[in-house]
Amino acid sequence: MSYPYLFKFLVCYAKDPNSNPRRTDPFNGSDVHQHCLNGIVCQTDVNKGTGLGPVPFLVSRYIRRVSYQLADLKSMLFVLLLVSSVHLYAQGPLIDKNGTARFYSEAPVENIEAINDKAVGAIDLSNGSVAVSMLMKDFEFEKSLMKEHFNENYVESDKYPKSTFKGKILDFDARNFSKPGSYVFKVSGELTIHGVTNPLETEIQCQVSNEAIAVTTKFIVAVAKFKIAIPKIVFYNIAEEVEVTASFNFKTNPSK
């Protein structure tokens, strides 16, 4: 495939991914005629309306000129660079900004559940590092006053607005993420809540499909380890250990 042709193909493809540039090629001139549309000289595909469709004549001439210029060595390198940068882009971390984190406190008087569906998670398939960050104020409770007390009295979200986790998948192998299936990995890292950082080792379950990698995890947080004080006299009984679950859906094919 020659470079001018590749370029034309890219232009056509950008316009309409279903088009066949060979058949509707406006630059070959064979199946194309010129006509006047609203005073603008246009080229239109005679066979059918697929492909580029009406392209203002001047624009098409410009495209043709540029495409010929691309045919030399310089341009070839340039395209290579472009392609390689796209390649690098694909290797950037996968990010899900609408991840879900939920905690559940089971106590004799009252069970408390809170959900944060604005958690941001990231996974880097080049080295197996993972990261999660969320705002404590985004946790929603069944009772609104619980939210206020959670932020004001327990996690002090004015002072410590975020909870974060950063870690690495142990025995990471990128090949595991390229074929569909269900996998379990161990992750080791640091969990920060209420400004206190503790080591955390947990398992993550990964459901790999062609479009996405769905990651879920579940672990127990001992509230005292994060210096979150539970007063002796509270009317909402609060468990000393809280079950945390989180799930993220990383789209590996963003166009879908």
Added chain:
Amino acid sequence: MRFIFLSLLLIFNVYFLYAQDDLLSQIDQDLDPESVEVSSTFKGTRLINGHSVETRSKKNLTFIISHRFGNIRGGAYEFFGMDGANIRLGLDYAITDKFTVGIGRNSLGKHLDGFAKYRILRQSGGEKQIPVSLTYFGSAAYRTVRTEPERTFQQNLAFTHQLLIARKISSAISLQLMPVWVHYNAVSVLENNDVFAVGVGGRYKIGKRFSVNIEYYHQIQELNPDYFNALALGFDIDTGGHIFQFHITNSAAMIAKGFVGETTDDFFGGNIHLGFNITRNFQL
């Protein structure tokens, strides 16, 4: 030359975008919200006697039991005023996060009162800056105590319009300014029908669940020149489902009509009352 420059640019562009080794710092930047609404300017919907800017969120029902005891000067014989307690029982219901209505029954003057409260602005930081929270408070009070000669329905009514302007200066300190207009339908010959006053108040939080509060209403146009301005000092204890507010004040009344215009005791003359509000919240 231009080509080399462009190529270098392209390479470094890519490099800078993706060569950050810390994944967390990359995603962390995305999390800073455009505007952060300031919450918990005050612990309760009442500062002490009057209201605070706070409203409860939708479908929240608050049951408030308030007491103002008799004059502390009654001494041991009156059990420091405990013998002459008056009480207000109230129910507040949040129709939306911003709109609350409430009713109450006061033993003092056998008043029935109803109010509506609307949160107009909420203090916000971040990209969208709103320096203060602003809440409108309007209420009507109906006196049902039997008098001689008997009063008409209209004569027993009094209305209050108030703006509550508050700023949470730090997590510990909040201040509130509260201009208020009280209209009494019927007054005696030498009294004013309209009372204009400016209230100032604030809280200082000591620890996560305890705050010290102050509230003062200064009358610009008084109902009766022999009456006093209402001053109250108190503290809040937040226990989760309950808020306990204990205070001392020179006002025996617990509705605006009473404490703004009809405070008959002099705080600095030692005519003070002990009092408390207890609130219990139910999420319906």
